[in-house]
Amino acid sequence: MCASTATTNWRCRKKNCRNCTSSASATARRLSPGRSSDAAMTTTLSFSFQHRPLVPFAHDYAHGDQEDWHQHDCAQLLHILSGVVRVATPVGYWVVPPGRGVWLPAGTPHALRMTGNVAARTLFIDPLARADLPAGCQIVQITPLLRELIVSSLALAERYAPASRDERIYELILDEIRGMAILPFGLPEPQSETLRRLCQQVREAPGEAWSSGQAAKACSMSERTLNRHFQQQTSLTWSEWVRRAKLMEALVRLAQGYSVLRVALELGYGSHSAFSAMFRRVMGVAPSDYFRPPA
Numbered sequence: 001m002c003a004s005t006a007t008t009n010w011r012c013r014k015k016n017c018r019n020c021t022s023s024a025s026a027t028a029r030r031l032s033p034g035r036s037s038d039a040a041m042t043t044t045l046s047f048s049f050q051h052r053p054l055v056p057f058a059h060d061y062a063h064g065d066q067e068d069w070h071q072h073d074c075a076q077l078l079h080i081l082s083g084v085v086r087v088a089t090p091v092g093y094w095v096v097p098p099g100r101g102v103w104l105p106a107g108t109p110h111a112l113r114m115t116g117n118v119a120a121r122t123l124f125i126d127p128l129a130r131a132d133l134p135a136g137c138q139i140v141q142i143t144p145l146l147r148e149l150i151v152s153s154l155a156l157a158e159r160y161a162p163a164s165r166d167e168r169i170y171e172l173i174l175d176e177i178r179g180m181a182i183l184p185f186g187l188p189e190p191q192s193e194t195l196r197r198l199c200q201q202v203r204e205a206p207g208e209a210w211s212s213g214q215a216a217k218a219c220s221m222s223e224r225t226l227n228r229h230f231q232q233q234t235s236l237t238w239s240e241w242v243r244r245a246k247l248m249e250a251l252v253r254l255a256q257g258y259s260v261l262r263v264a265l266e267l268g269y270g271s272h273s274a275f276s277a278m279f280r281r282v283m284g285v286a287p288s289d290y291f292r293p294p295a
Contacts, residue, residue: 048158049074049126051159052156052158052159052160052170053126053129053170053171053174054123054124054125054170054174055123055124056123056124056150056153056154056156057121057122057123057124058120058121058122059122060118060119060120061117061118061120062114063083063114063115063117063118063256064113064114064115065113065114066111066112066113066114067111067112068111069110069111070109070110070111071107071108071109071110072104072106072108072124073107073127074106074125074127075103075105075124075125075133076103076104076108076122076123076124077101077102077103077104077122077123077125077140078096078101078102078120078122079100079101079120079121079122079142079147079150080096080097080098080099080118081099081119081121082118082119083098083114083115083116083119083255084096084098084114084115084116084118084251084255085102085112085113085114085118086112086113086114086115086252087102087104087110087111087137088110088113089108089109089110089137090109090189091136091188092137092186092187092188092189093186093187093189093203093248094137094139094185094186094187095139095185095248095251095252096139096185097185097251097290098291099142099147100140100141100142100183100185101140101141101142101180102137102139103134103137103138103140103177103180104137105127105133105134105135105136105137106127108137110137115252115255115256116255121150121151121154123150123153123173125174125177129174130174130177130178133177133178134177134180138182138183138186139183139186140181140182140183141180141181141182141183142180143176143180145176146173146180149169149172149173149176152169153169153170153173156169184244184247184282185244185247185248185251186244187199187203187241187244187248188234188235188241189234190229190230190233190234191233192233194219195219195229195233198215198218198219199241201218202241202242202245203245206245206246206249206267207267207268208268209268210242212226212227212238212239215238226238246267246268247278247279247282249267250263250267250275250279250287251290253267254290255291260272260276260287263275263287264276275287276288
């Protein structure tokens with residue numbers, strides 16, 4: 001990678017360095033529910049960090065759009081204004097609800113799938129812009145200040161004068177990124193093939209109870225062994241992982257317009273109130289209010 005300095009004009013130390021221009025290619029295939037379409041959308045992004053530490057990008061997606069596996073040479077903060085995005089990486093799966101974002105470190109392979117009409121605002125960030133940028137994939141809370149800064153950055157010039165308003169906005173964005181709160185919308189993937197297959201079964205049938213006894217039987221091991229290996233490999237207990245998987249699937253279904261009662265029953269909750277209590281405890285708001293636009 002080209003080593004860029006933290007000076008005000010963001011010039012590379014090397015003259016005519018080829019890596020100063022980072023290219024990111026992604027293919028998004030439009031999908032109808034249950035089947036694929038021949039129509040494909042390809043977006044090629046070329047940008048330079050010679051004069052600024054980050055490059056903002058705005059893109060809207062239709063329901064069912066997806067971007068196939070790809071990666072960027074820079075870090076990426078994908079902020080969702082509307083809809084829900086499912087993100088797959090080699091180390092886990094993530095769901096990005098509206099008003100939140102996903103942080104992807106430089107070089108992270110990932111694929112995206114959209115639920116609902118998604119309005120995305122992305123920052124592509126020089127990985128050398130700050131020494132303490134987040135090191136791992138994570139779903140993050142986007143504060144009102146950071147949201148407005150991201151939107152404002154779309155109108156900023158690539159070149160700016162030292163100590164100018166534009167420079168202060170770029171620097172404040174980087175400050176805010178360092179303080180982003182991490183949210184529990186990720187499903188870490190275990191390393192062993194046996195546990196990976198088990199997790200895939202949960203994602204395919206999230207309405208099952210998936211007790212530790214049921215899971216252990218499916219893996220031909222004791223509950224104690226299952227729980228020990230699972231926590232060692234994911235840092236979550238089996239019950240915590242299942243609860244998180246159900247919550248993430250609930251967000252996707254609610255974004256599609258399913259009723260709260262339908263989501264609760266399809267995900268194995270005994271009642272509307274039991275599901276709503278879990279949802280409110282984690283999300284801080286009732287599921288019926290989560291996707292409602294603010295007044």
